[in-house]
Amino acid sequence: MKKDVDLLKKKSRSQRDIVEKAGSAGLALSGLVGLFFLVILVWQIAIPTVIAGETGTIEPASEFIPESDYVLHWDYPNIDDQGNVKADPIILELSWDDGQTVEELEIKVVSQRGLTEDVYIDENGISTSEVEVGRKTKFYLKSSLTEQIEVKQISGPVPAADETGAPTVSSFVVSIDVDVLVSEDGIVFQPIELAGYAVLLVTMIIVTKPSEKSLAPLQKLYGKDKHVRIGSIVLAIITLALGGITVSSTLAAIGWLLAGIMVNRTTEGMQRLEQQGRTLKEVDRLKHSISNRDGLLMWARMLLFASTLFIPLAIDIPFLTERYQDIFQPYSSGIRSAFFGTIWVMTIAMVVSIPVSIGAAIYLEEYAAPSRTTKLIQALVTNLAGVPSIVFGMFGLAIFVKQGGIGLGLGPSILAAGLTMGVMAMPIIVLASQEALRSVPTSLRESAYGVGCTQWQVTKDHVLPSAMPGIMTGSILAMSRIMGEAAPLVVVGAAALVLFDPEPLAGIFGGNVNFTVIPIQIYFWTSEPEHAWHSMAAAASISLILLLVAMNSIAIILRQHFRKRLNS
Amino acid sequence: MSEEIGGEIVPDSTRDLDIDGEVDLMIEDLDLWYANKQALYGVSLPIAKNSVTALIGPSGCGKSTLLRTINRMNDLIPICHYEGKISKGEVEITAKDADLVEIRRNIGMVFQRPNPFPKSIYDNVAYGVRLHHQPTREELDNIVEKSLSRAAIWSEVADRLHDLGTSLSGGQQQRLCIARTIAIEPDVILMDEPCSALDPIATAAIEELILELKKDFTVVIVTHSMSQAARVSDYTGFMYLGRMVEFNKTEKIFSDPDQELTKRYITGRFG
Ligand SMILES: Nc1ncnc2c1ncn2[C@@H]1O[C@H](COP(=O)(O)OP(=O)(O)OP(=O)(O)O)[C@@H](O)[C@H]1O
């Protein structure tokens, strides 16, 4: 019998040792990865950077050599109040071979956006004689012939022009395009999505401020937690099925699930109350025992915040949803590609830098023995935090963008940009996290060791949660800083004009690597001569600031959540 | 051998003292330094199993330091190093390769300043238990309730188990820390002035608890209250300037101490 107990003890002890080793090994590894990046960076700064030239052949863009391009611009007078196109089709007459070959091309303008088909011309004639073109897209005629082609418009609306002949622009289209509930693609917010948000909001209110009245209806749900759970899952699935995998429907689906869990926790807590012989009247005094709900509330709040972030996208404000950019039509251009570019660059930078930096900070602060090497690393990190951002751009160019040598060859892609920004954020986050870890009182560590924690358990269960508010603040500050940075990305190769949604992983898997971010977009727009672009740049700046505010709000929610657990 | 401090002759070894029953912990020739400053000089004493040993002495004489060496809490202070030996039965606590986690699990500690975890009251007590066992929810509930009742705080917190431990008053926090320590059932409990922040009622409850604890545990308690030492302890050690001046049965210390220094301290004619 005693032997069995001994055996069990031994086993649990060896299990504990394995967990301990795995934990510290993981930390050491992430610390090392972070330090590795930093060391390369220092090395890069120390030695003159040599960027190898590209090798290989350049593939032709297409088999057609466009000798003559016909680009059609038109205004929007051909759209009525309902947004319907009322213009006649445009008919072009194309002639070449000294007038020997004449073909007619009918272009129908339809109300959809983004619809486009290019027409190719070769010896056999034109590839099609009829195309449909979305009302705001460019349309190209491409020719592989060596001689000039004459293009004449023989019918259809003439593009609007001012006295100098430049096409004029009108901005009234903006007011037509804002669809709150119904857009040309159908319903924007499914009613079930709105219901999901609403139910979540109501549940949050009940849980935050429980009162006898608001809790009474929940009494009916006693013992039905399974029904509630299944119900919320079914509603989530229906939401996804109706809305498709879009941002708003996914968020709404999560909202249903959260609401379900919160209701269950609350009824559970209420039942516990009643078992203790208390009535719901005393709820106010006993708020805390209703349920352990802090974490859930935090997630619910964050979800609602995130969903408000995407409302402008969902309700289709052209400035945010348009990626079309035409030099002649500033007001119908949008920052969609730049917006998504920023979101992706930030996401990648965050995913790369935050865990690694926190790991490095923990390693330096809690594990590494104070030695000369540690001191040296510490000095390096401190200095790196002050390195000008353009230097990080050079670093990114050498390491992530270029191929050959130590370069990873990701090209001027989102991935390279995100990694560059991530590396730039690293020293800032490491320093802030170290500061936060250092300010965790010794007495907390002592009390944890006192109940028999291993070092890893102390770090994971006590030190890290206590340092979390500080770490969050540092991370968010770093993220805010890199969100507004343009300089490094100019070096990495953000483009001035991007007509497609960026593809975050194009750097690895191939595809269109072009991307841009809001600060770069602002920079390029301000350098346009026309005034309209400057107002666009101002609008983009406001969007950038709003994005920052939204991000910081999420940070504040997170920070308060962690801090509340410590200070109250 | 003897030595002179502050004009008084004191013995420098108290390890050979006769104690009733079994010896649980043996501390031998413990010297301790904080950086270059020596805080303990050749401290030796036996600690009897299932008894209460009180450490008394003026502020700064090294009581907390000695206590913290017993469960190797001083290892957390980088500038602290020591020589000497502490053993618990066969196990040498001060050994280089000692399993610190096991030692601290078996030798629980209540700190001078209350330091509950910033978690709920429930989790404060449950955390250590979960760390070492895999209790069911029901077992855990029982352990938590039992520990909190023994620490004389259950009636005050039964309603608010999910409040933060740090939201309690100082005295309540101290009792919560006591509950946290007894919940993991160590063999030895070290208490560093557990009653310094408590009112007389709670102090009485804790003293009662200490007397009851001694049935199952070995208790070492640091206190500034002579009467408390006299009430709860079986053995008393008087420390002065890092030395163990006198260590003996409590009745002996308080009725007829061998050292003049001890006599002066307990009668309040000191300094
Ligand atoms: N972390 C530390 N670093 C440096 N010196 C320390 C440290 N902790 C204690 N000391 C020194 O060691 C000596 C003994 O301190 P200790 O805390 O053991 O005294 P104490 O007897 O517990 O006093 P009190 O009754 O006031 O709690 C003191 O002179 C103190 O200055």
Ligand SMILES: [Mg+2]
């Ligand atoms: Mg002390």
